[in-house]
Amino acid sequence: MPRVEARLTDSEKEAWTQFCKANGLRESDMLRRMIQRVSGRAVTSHDHEIETRSRKLTIRLSPTQERWLAQRAQEEGYPSRTSWVTAMVMAELYQEPVLTDSEVAVLRESNRELRAIGKNLNQITKVLNIEFRDSDKLKREAIEALAERIEQHKDQVASLLSRNMNRWRDDG
Template sequence: MARIEVLLSDNEKSSLKHYCSSKGLTASCLIRSLLRQTSQEVANAGDFRELKTNKITVRLSSFNLSLLAQRAKSEGYVNQTNWASACILAKLHRSPILSVEEMQVLRESNRQLSAIGRNLNQIAKVLNIEFRESDKITKEMIEMLSHRIDKHKDKVYKLLDKNRTRWGVHHEPTTE
């Protein structure tokens, strides 16, 4: 392997060491990464090796691992691995990934929508059968149902908006 020497001032060397340690990299790894990013010839040099398993190991500094753990916990992920996988998938597919908690909220949302659908079917039956003498269905009941639907839509919208924001996925706000 070829070797390159670079003369740096004490200040530059100190800054480089500090930056590398904060990123959990060696100076050599940082320079290789910069070369790959700036030069297509270096990027396609054949250094890339395909994995033989579905497992990837990522090395992080203690500081960055601590940040990752805090973020995963604050966003409702069971562990750091799930958060890191979601982060990678969100970036790779450019779409948000839901946490376990968010999936539970959406399941509950679907249950509520099903209940609302059943209520609407019951209202339609009553109106079709007893239209003239229907004291069972009132304006207040329909307004209550409408309020429940609006509340539910807001809850789902906020969840999805929070998720898009977390992963940096840009979206156009709805007009509803």
């Protein structure tokens, strides 16, 4: 990433440092914002994602609440309480699922299953197109089994997403 440098007197540097601290930003982040404002470039949400350091937020919990949080984080596959709380905040802010590694693995497996089902459907379509007179070779049970697999996977994905979006509620 390109750099910008400026020479400042000691008093200018001190004033700049104090100004940035008072606004809760690193000097480079403040300068970036000022350049964006002066140049007419609006600060977008993407610009905020570029920030290299995260900010610390402290919350107070009773010992019981802290144990509950630690237990929930562990049960749900999060490596730490902090990662669980961060995921909770992100899910609420964006109103979108924040998936754990195990949930992503479930979705990947679901996609593999759906891909296999798609191949089976292609084979069925080919048989119907080529041998439409002999379509009785295609057993009704096979189609019903395929439809059942599709329904199972739809239910599995819907359940995963529902659990994910409701994980932050009190009833867990």
